[in-house]
Every structure is written in C-alpha cells, then in structure tokens.
Amino acid sequence: MSAFVKAARFVGDLDDEFYADELQRDAWNEASAVGFQSLLWIGLITGAVLPWAAGVTGAWVALGIFVALTSVSFVVLAYSRARGIDMYTSQEFRRARIAFAGVLTVLTGCGSMVRLLAHYGDGDLGPVAFGAAIGAPLGLAVAVVGIKMHQRRQRRIERAAEVAEQQAFDSDE
Incomplete structure (x- = not known):
C-alpha cells in the first residue's frame, strides 16, 4: 500500500x-x-x-x-x-x-x-499577457503529459487483460 x-x-x-x-x-x-x-x-x-x-x-x-x-x-x-x-x-x-x-x-x-x-x-494588460504567455504553454504541457500518462495506463490495463484472458484460455485446454 x-x-x-x-x-x-x-x-x-x-x-x-x-x-x-x-x-x-x-x-x-x-x-x-x-x-x-x-x-x-x-x-x-x-x-x-x-x-x-x-x-x-x-x-x-x-x-x-x-x-x-x-x-x-x-x-x-x-x-x-x-x-x-x-x-x-x-x-x-x-x-x-x-x-x-x-x-x-x-x-x-x-x-x-x-x-x-x-x-x-x-x-495595463501586460502582466496578463505575460501570464498567458507562460501559463498557456505550461498548461498545454501538463495536458499532454496527462494524456500520455492516461494512454500508458490504458495500454497497461489492456495488456493485463489480454494476459489474463490468455492464461484463462490456456488453463481451459
């Protein structure tokens, strides 16, 4: 745990x-x-x-x-x-x-x-533009990392399910 x-x-x-x-x-x-x-x-x-x-x-x-x-x-x-x-x-x-x-x-x-x-x-929108110039790419990078982590987790789950299915199939034979 x-x-x-x-x-x-x-x-x-x-x-x-x-x-x-x-x-x-x-x-x-x-x-x-x-x-x-x-x-x-x-x-x-x-x-x-x-x-x-x-x-x-x-x-x-x-x-x-x-x-x-x-x-x-x-x-x-x-x-x-x-x-x-x-x-x-x-x-x-x-x-x-x-x-x-x-x-x-x-x-x-x-x-x-x-x-x-x-x-x-x-x-004065200068500070807002500065914040957006930093925040937008940072937010995009976090989103990309989150999506990649999610996709990796999904592949791991799918592989585990395939292995379990194959093991169940092998034990039935």
Missing part, C-alpha cells in the same frame, strides 16, 4: 470498525458521494456568482473555492486510481451535467479575471 493510500485511509478513517458492516459502508459511501457532489455544485455555483455579486473580494473568494474544489477532486481521482478505478475509462464524459459544470468553471475563471483586472489592472 502506497504512502498516499495510507494517508488517505487515515484521513477518511477507513480502518474504523464502522466499515466492517457492508451495508453501513455502502450507505456511507453513497452518502459521501452525494455530499461530495453537493459540495462541488454549491462551490461551482457560488464561484460563478461571487465575482459579480461581491466584487473584488468575491473574485478572490471564488478563486479560493475553485482551488479547494479542484484539489479535493484530484485527491478523489488519485485515490480511486490507486485503488484500480480510472474514472476516465469507466465514465461517459459527454453529459449535460459535465457541460454545465464546465460552464460554471469558465464563468468562475472569467468573472474573477475580469473583476480582478478591472480593479488591479489599471488598463
């Missing part, structure tokens, strides 16, 4: 005797999923509204909410991947709820950027 999984098990208190009962564990896992999704939706909606409703302070709070939600989401994805579940291969991402979440995320980012530029920018 990796250090990450051990730490996550500690944070989630997953070794508590409560989890020994299968029904309790399933109900708690579903309740946790509902709570996590509720937190995401509340955060996304709040983040999209705050820059417009609460000015500069709201824009900073919206960015903080976005960073917190993104961090928690990555922990959830990393833990599930460490346990053998890859959301990118087991879920259809072309759904209305995901598109809506994407729109809220863009609204959070754009609303915060517009509000903060209007307040701090003094019409």
Whole structure:
C-alpha cells in the first residue's frame, strides 16, 4: 500500500470498525458521494456568482473555492486510481451535467479575471499577457503529459487483460 493510500485511509478513517458492516459502508459511501457532489455544485455555483455579486473580494473568494474544489477532486481521482478505478475509462464524459459544470468553471475563471483586472489592472494588460504567455504553454504541457500518462495506463490495463484472458484460455485446454 502506497504512502498516499495510507494517508488517505487515515484521513477518511477507513480502518474504523464502522466499515466492517457492508451495508453501513455502502450507505456511507453513497452518502459521501452525494455530499461530495453537493459540495462541488454549491462551490461551482457560488464561484460563478461571487465575482459579480461581491466584487473584488468575491473574485478572490471564488478563486479560493475553485482551488479547494479542484484539489479535493484530484485527491478523489488519485485515490480511486490507486485503488484500480480510472474514472476516465469507466465514465461517459459527454453529459449535460459535465457541460454545465464546465460552464460554471469558465464563468468562475472569467468573472474573477475580469473583476480582478478591472480593479488591479489599471488598463495595463501586460502582466496578463505575460501570464498567458507562460501559463498557456505550461498548461498545454501538463495536458499532454496527462494524456500520455492516461494512454500508458490504458495500454497497461489492456495488456493485463489480454494476459489474463490468455492464461484463462490456456488453463481451459
């Protein structure tokens, strides 16, 4: 068990005797999923509204909410991947709820950027252009690395499935 999984098990208190009962564990896992999704939706909606409703302070709070939600989401994805579940291969991402979440995320980012530029920018877009010149290639590089890692993981899973299938076939003969 990796250090990450051990730490996550500690944070989630997953070794508590409560989890020994299968029904309790399933109900708690579903309740946790509902709570996590509720937190995401509340955060996304709040983040999209705050820059417009609460000015500069709201824009900073919206960015903080976005960073917190993104961090928690990555922990959830990393833990599930460490346990053998890859959301990118087991879920259809072309759904209305995901598109809506994407729109809220863009609204959070754009609303915060517009509000903060209007307040701090003094019409000078030089720092923004500099940030974009650094951030865009960096973001692209991270995306490419992420895609390559995902493809490598997929090939590894497919190879393992082929080996298991071949072994099952060989043992039947």
